[in-house]
Amino acid sequence: DVKVTQSSRYLVKRTGEKVFLECVQDMDHENMFWYRQDPGLGLRLIYFSYDVKMKEKGDIPEGYSVSREKKERFSLILESASTNQTSMYLCASGAGSIYGYTFGSGTRLTVV
Amino acid sequence: RKEVEQDPGPFNVPEGATVAFNCTYSNSASQSFFWYRQDCRKEPKLLMSVYSSGNEDGRFTAQLNRASQYISLLIRDSKLSDSATYLCVVAVQGNTPLVFGKGTRLSVIA
Numbered sequence: 001d002v003k004v005t006q007s008s009r010y011l012v013k014r015t016g017e018k019v020f021l022e023c024v025q026d027m028d029h030e031n032m033f034w035y036r037q038d039p040g041l042g043l044r045l046i047y048f049s050y051d052v053k054m055k056e057k058g059d060i061p062e063g064y065s066v067s068r069e070k071k072e073r074f075s076l077i078l079e080s081a082s083t084n085q086t087s088m089y090l091c092a093s094g095a096g097s098i099y100g101y102t103f104g105s106g107t108r109l110t111v112v
Numbered sequence: 113r114k115e116v117e118q119d120p121g122p123f124n125v126p127e128g129a130t131v132a133f134n135c136t137y138s139n140s141a142s143q144s145f146f147w148y149r150q151d152c153r154k155e156p157k158l159l160m161s162v163y164s165s166g167n168e169d170g171r172f173t174a175q176l177n178r179a180s181q182y183i184s185l186l187i188r189d190s191k192l193s194d195s196a197t198y199l200c201v202v203a204v205q206g207n208t209p210l211v212f213g214k215g216t217r218l219s220v221i222a
Contacts, residue, residue, distance in 0.1 A: 042214035
């Protein structure tokens with residue numbers, strides 16, 4: 001089975017801090033994605049990547065950046081954390097949309 | 113990316129009941145369809161893909177109606193463990209990001 005590992009399950013950060021969320025997958029998937037999930041808003045796509053060093057903006061990229069230096073690793077960066085970035089962050093990977101995605105277990109980030 | 117619409121529920125059903133969820137999608141070019149299940153405070157997990165001819169996996173049956181642009185999920189003989197949020201998911205083309213509905217919450221009651 002594909003395994004998608006997110007480095008932290010729970011994280012508490014202060015406003016203004018730079019935050020790194022790491023995601024690693026072990027199935028050699030080309031495609032990786034970062035979502036955030038909030039009550040009533042569902043899953044919203046932040047950024048995605050189809051290849052190393054490649055990135056595409058999703059629906060809500062403001063306040064975030066990403067890095068994909070290696071195929072298996074996709075990092076989400078909050079340049080200056082704000083309280084409205086308190087959320088559940090979910091990383092996913094996939095071989096192509098027709099196969100669906102596998103999600104990591106999520107990082108629940110609280111910005112205080 | 114186009115919208116995927118679902119009734120948020122909650123659907124509260126007794127054990128053993130049959131329950132059906134529908135989902136509509138707005139982009140007629142959509143090509144891939146899925147149902148995901150998400151337990152409380154957990155990640156979404158793929159429940160089943162949805163094929164044009166319809167498909168079944170145990171107590172779960174998925175149907176696709178391209179003409180009306182809706183997808184359905186039928187759960188027979190509901191179990192307490194079926195309580196979760198069910199996400200309808202659509203992709204327009206081979207490698208465009210999946211579009212997720214906001215989910216339908218199901219509670220199966222003893």
